[in-house]
Amino acid sequence: MNSRMLSLLSMIAVLGLLISACQPQIVEVVKEVPVDKIVEVEKQVVVEKVVEVEVGHVPDGPEGTLVWGLSADVGATSWDASKPEHWVYASMFNGLIRYSTETFEAEPELASSWESSSDGLTWTFHLRDDVYWHDGQKFTADDVKFSFDAIMNPDNPTGYHRGNFADVESIDVVDDVTLNINMLNVNYDFLPLLGDFMHIFPEHILDGVDFMNDKSFAQNPVGTGPFKFDSHLVNESYTVVANEAYFKGAPKLKRIVFKIIPDASVKVAQLRTGELDVVTDIGAPEAAAIQGVDDLVLLTPATIAYWHMFINNTTPYTEDKRIRQALHMAIDVEAIIASVMDGYGVRTAGPVGPPNGLRSNPDLQPYPYDPQGAIALFAEAGWEDTDGDGILDKDVDGDGTRDPWQDGIIIIPFMAAWADVGLVVQQYWNDIGLDVTLRHYDTAEGFGLVRADEYITYVGSRNPVPSSIDLSRYFGCDAPGNWFHYCNEEVDGFIAQAKQTADEDERRQLYYKAQEILLDDQPSLVMFNVVDLQVINKCVAGYNHDKSVRFNFLDTHLFSKEC
Amino acid sequence: MNIIRLLVARAFQSFLLLFLVSIITFVLIRKAPGLPEILSHPELSEEDSARLMTQLGLDRPLHIQYIDWAWTTVRGDLGDSILTKLRVWDLIKAALPGSFYLTVTALSIAVIVSIPLGIISAVKQYSMVDYVVTGLSFFGASIPGFWYAILLILLFGVTLGWLPTSGIRPLTRDATWVDTLRHLAMPALVLSTNAMAQLTRYTRSSMLEVLQKHYIRTAHAKGLKEVIVIARHALLNSLFPVITVIGLLIPIMVGGAAVVETVFAWPGVGRLAIDSAIRRDYPVVMGVTLLISIVTIVSNQAIDILYIFLDPRLRDNEAGM
Numbered sequence: 030m031n032s033r034m035l036s037l038l039s040m041i042a043v044l045g046l047l048i049s050a051c052q053p054q055i056v057e058v059v060k061e062v063p064v065d066k067i068v069e070v071e072k073q074v075v076v077e078k079v080v081e082v083e084v085g086h087v088p089d090g091p092e093g094t095l096v097w098g099l100s101a102d103v104g105a106t107s108w109d110a111s112k113p114e115h116w117v118y119a120s121m122f123n124g125l126i127r128y129s130t131e132t133f134e135a136e137p138e139l140a141s142s143w144e145s146s147s148d149g150l151t152w153t154f155h156l157r158d159d160v161y162w163h164d165g166q167k168f169t170a171d172d173v174k175f176s177f178d179a180i181m182n183p184d185n186p187t188g189y190h191r192g193n194f195a196d197v198e199s200i201d202v203v204d205d206v207t208l209n210i211n212m213l214n215v216n217y218d219f220l221p222l223l224g225d226f227m228h229i230f231p232e233h234i235l236d237g238v239d240f241m242n243d244k245s246f247a248q249n250p251v252g253t254g255p256f257k258f259d260s261h262l263v264n265e266s267y268t269v270v271a272n273e274a275y276f277k278g279a280p281k282l283k284r285i286v287f288k289i290i291p292d293a294s295v296k297v298a299q300l301r302t303g304e305l306d307v308v309t310d311i312g313a314p315e316a317a318a319i320q321g322v323d324d325l326v327l328l329t330p331a332t333i334a335y336w337h338m339f340i341n342n343t344t345p346y347t348e349d350k351r352i353r354q355a356l357h358m359a360i361d362v363e364a365i366i367a368s369v370m371d372g373y374g375v376r377t378a379g380p381v382g383p384p385n386g387l388r389s390n391p392d393l394q395p396y397p398y399d400p401q402g403a404i405a406l407f408a409e410a411g412w413e414d415t416d417g418d419g420i421l422d423k424d425v426d427g428d429g430t431r432d433p434w435q436d437g438i439i440i441i442p443f444m445a446a447w448a449d450v451g452l453v454v455q456q457y458w459n460d461i462g463l464d465v466t467l468r469h470y471d472t473a474e475g476f477g478l479v480r481a482d483e484y485i486t487y488v489g490s491r492n493p494v495p496s497s498i499d500l501s502r503y504f505g506c507d508a509p510g511n512w513f514h515y516c517n518e519e520v521d522g523f524i525a526q527a528k529q530t531a532d533e534d535e536r537r538q539l540y541y542k543a544q545e546i547l548l549d550d551q552p553s554l555v556m557f558n559v560v561d562l563q564v565i566n567k568c569v570a571g572y573n574h575d576k577s578v579r580f581n582f583l584d585t586h587l588f589s590k591e592c
Numbered sequence: 593m594n595i596i597r598l599l600v601a602r603a604f605q606s607f608l609l610l611f612l613v614s615i616i617t618f619v620l621i622r623k624a625p626g627l628p629e630i631l632s633h634p635e636l637s638e639e640d641s642a643r644l645m646t647q648l649g650l651d652r653p654l655h656i657q658y659i660d661w662a663w664t665t666v667r668g669d670l671g672d673s674i675l676t677k678l679r680v681w682d683l684i685k686a687a688l689p690g691s692f693y694l695t696v697t698a699l700s701i702a703v704i705v706s707i708p709l710g711i712i713s714a715v716k717q718y719s720m721v722d723y724v725v726t727g728l729s730f731f732g733a734s735i736p737g738f739w740y741a742i743l744l745i746l747l748f749g750v751t752l753g754w755l756p757t758s759g760i761r762p763l764t765r766d767a768t769w770v771d772t773l774r775h776l777a778m779p780a781l782v783l784s785t786n787a788m789a790q791l792t793r794y795t796r797s798s799m800l801e802v803l804q805k806h807y808i809r810t811a812h813a814k815g816l817k818e819v820i821v822i823a824r825h826a827l828l829n830s831l832f833p834v835i836t837v838i839g840l841l842i843p844i845m846v847g848g849a850a851v852v853e854t855v856f857a858w859p860g861v862g863r864l865a866i867d868s869a870i871r872r873d874y875p876v877v878m879g880v881t882l883l884i885s886i887v888t889i890v891s892n893q894a895i896d897i898l899y900i901f902l903d904p905r906l907r908d909n910e911a912g913m
Contacts, residue, residue, distance in 0.1 A: 094764050101867070105677040186630065186644060203647045241647050263678065263686040264859040264867075266763040286763050290857040294742050298750045298757045473626025473872045480641075509640075 091283040093270035093590040095211065095569065098296045098308040099287050102264050104372065105247040117287055117292065120269055120585045121163075122228035122252035123152060125173065126220065132386055133495040135220045139168065139229060139253065140208075149215035156206045160276045163257045169205040175232035177210075185240045192502055192509060193222040193494075196528075216528045216534060228469040237571040245341035255280045255586035264289055270591050281589035294318075300325055306566040306590065312445055313371035316562045328563040328572075331375045336447075338454060338554040339479070339489040343514045345425035346434055346485055353551035354396065355406035356486075359461045360454055361398040362556045369449045374557035379544050380493065380500065382558040390541040393548050400461050407434075407461070414462055421462045439487035441475030447488040450556075454488070478510060490559065500524055500543055504552055515552035568592040598897070606889045610882070617881045618658050621874060628674045628872045648674060650874075652663025661878060670882075671875040673868075680879035683864060690760050691860035694852070695845040697776055703838065706788050707831075714830075715822060717800065725792060726892035732789030741782045741855040748778060758857040779856045783849050787841050794837050799830040832903065839895035843888035 103117045121384050126135040126143075140154040160168035180187045181194050196216040201209040212219070231251050238246065250258045255277070256269035267287040273279040288305060290296050296341040297315045299305040301322055319325050319513045338356070340347050347353060366374035373384060378393035404421075407413075412421040412434055422431040436458070451467055458465045469477065478484055501524040502508050506516040527539035565572055571587035631644055645651045649660070664671060670680035713725040749757035756775050761767040802808065803826060811821045850862030861880060868876035 096764060102676070104675060183640075183643060184647075186647070191640065242672065244672070244679070247677055262763075262859070263676075263683060264863065265759060265761075265857075268763070284764075288759070288763055288857075290758055291863075292742075292758075292855050292857065295745060295758050295855060295857060298745050301750050302753060302757060304757060402772070471626065471870060473629065473870070474624070475626070477626045 060187050064415050091280055093282055094286060095285040095590055096280050096306050097285055098305045099285045099289050100291055100310055102289050103267050117267055118237035118502045120256040121250055121254040121258060123254050124224055124227045126224045128224045128495055149214045152209045152210040156411055157276060160207050160253050161274055162253055163251045164270060166233055168253055169478045170202045170208040172229050173208050174200045174202050176229045193225060205454045217531050218496055218498045225494045275586055277586055280586035300564055306569050311562045311564055313373055313447055324567050326565050326567055332559050332561045333384050333495060334492040334559040335382060336490045336556050339487045340513055340553055341485050342438055342552055344485050349410045350550050351406045351410045355403040357396045357551055358399045359403040360457045361430050364559050365450060365453055369453060377555060377558045379555050381544055384558050390544040403452040419462060420464045433464050435464045437466045439475055439484050440467055440469045441472050443472050451488045513552050517550055520546050598719060602893050609889055610885055611645035621631050621877050622654060626872055644650035670879040673873050673876050675871060675873045680875050683876060684879055684883055687859055687864045689863045690858055691846050694779055694783060694849055694860055697780040698845060701780060701784040702791055707795050708748045710792045711799055712798045714799035729789040729792045730783045737851050738855060739783050744778045760858055779858050783852045795834050798833045802826045802830040839891050842891045843884060846884060846887050
């Protein structure tokens, strides 16, 4: 072999190495797993921890700076409120009401009281008289009407919130402190929706502004909240300072700096050096890294957010509800919680799980882990392994030949552990005789495929509005959020009836019935409620975590830094 | 006259190239599956989605959208970010100083360290010094920047507490120049490591090649001292390929510092590029790509033109191409 051949061969070898090093975007992982059971992992986790923070000195006036870590920069408006970055707005703005962090009952905020008319078609709100905008102007009912009209206006980019007003016909200003909301349909569960990030914006600044293109308000927001906008260094930090004229009393902190740090390990490093005081979107590996660090406290509140296997209800592989039940029974959710989530999860029977308190139907039991039962259910639905290849099959397209039960679970890295959960679920499903692969996409692409119905299952999560209405917005036959195309008129019926029921206890019972049906129908496989992981420095007092996950900054005016 | 023709021809070439790059980028990012974040929210209904698409101008035919973009860009308006509504130019402007500091510092460190090391390595080929330098070069070239960065943060930031762990400035108080240097230290070190490794090797092999040349042998034969031989005859000739590499490194560092920028939460162009591409913020992607392309093309052309001035042999051939 002469040197020319040698160099040619080595070039080819190097090229081969290079090509193999460049992985394509889509990774198909097909795993062969033995049918024997995996070792059961038992993990004790303290889910609700009451933290006693030693109160050092309590300041008289606003004092000190709190540094809060965020993963990405803050968006243009709070109407896009899907990620933690946008919750910064909750420190600067208020809604008409807010949720109690324990029971999700509506509590007064900008509205001090409210009542509904006897026919349920008009809600009257009595507003506070002592609220001022950050620029000194007085807050009035005109501001509320303006904000709500803007959300309802289809020309504005408020699609996410417009659904909250589906039952509203119009808003009337009676006088400076009184407002009427006129309903199209009776909806006694309407109230909590007003606490879902429905911030009130100043009419005197925003009247006539084109919300699609306006930048000036995003660069200088004016609200009524405990903190005022100070500065925004793009991709670096967002700073707010105390609003001493806040109607609930001046905050105890002088300033909050929201630092933007995309990398999780760097966030941990900064918590340890004291450069960060609070981080609320930490993952299980990072939580492990800060265990035993003296100055830091790990809070683990259970939230109403949940993870589920999202299922396209209209495919021949999944349209039979027995199949969906079987798919659920084939997964050992407790093991997933213990291993993938490091114990940070609460097994739940449906979309309204235990952290929802009274709103959750206490009689419902989640599906047990029962692979044999799952196989039996599949058989009932006509899926059996007739050709001995280890995969269940059935003739779904009517062409005379049996087709294997196949699924490519879509993995979207919207949350880090979705990929891990997908991997484990794939193993469980392959164990009972299904042919499951994994398809990885980035967030934008993955969601695009789901919207186009080009999927069978994917690992997903949901952060519901703390109102039972949420069920209809997600599982209702014509609901815009019903991406899995589930439809059960009974569920719609119960919810419709509940909306018309003034009595709270009766309403609750109707929702319990709806939850019962959902448990049986399994439009999506709800696995567990998320346990939120939050790290705060011991010096931070007055911190009030919140089960809905959406409103971590709810009581920002109570926070103080006491050492 | 020659110079003018040269510059005009190069400018024309550059515009053509920019145009091509912008078309390819535009098509690629629009054809990539997925939509801007606000459109892919799970709660959005079909009609709201359609309405948003129209409001953003995303439902028009692709070539119309491109022409619209190109026309407004040529008139100096890069448009607005879909996600933050800020002007694309403002976003880029905010990111430029960060990238500038980082790139200049990293490049300076790389050049100052590598060239002498490379020369020594070549002159004392196969000596202990050479082996050490070569070993370090391989190490520096193969080390994954991400991992290395986090290790440095843990060592200097957390354990020793000497350096700040991220960012370009202390955000809770005003920055002094000492602060800036301290913040710059680790990111610049990480970014320069790979460049240092490459440059050292390039310098070494280039110098080795030059040392084989006849005129070096002649210089030795003339009885000149080693130092003079290197400094007067070998150095400039050996630096030509090195200058090319440096020229190529500039755009790589500006756009490719994304990993360093992400880990160190450094507000630079690389991070802006990655974030906007992943979140499908089309106007920002186009703006940043345009910027990086301009930097790349300009630095390449500048290096070329510099060569023509430095190397007499090229001057006579040069007729603009």
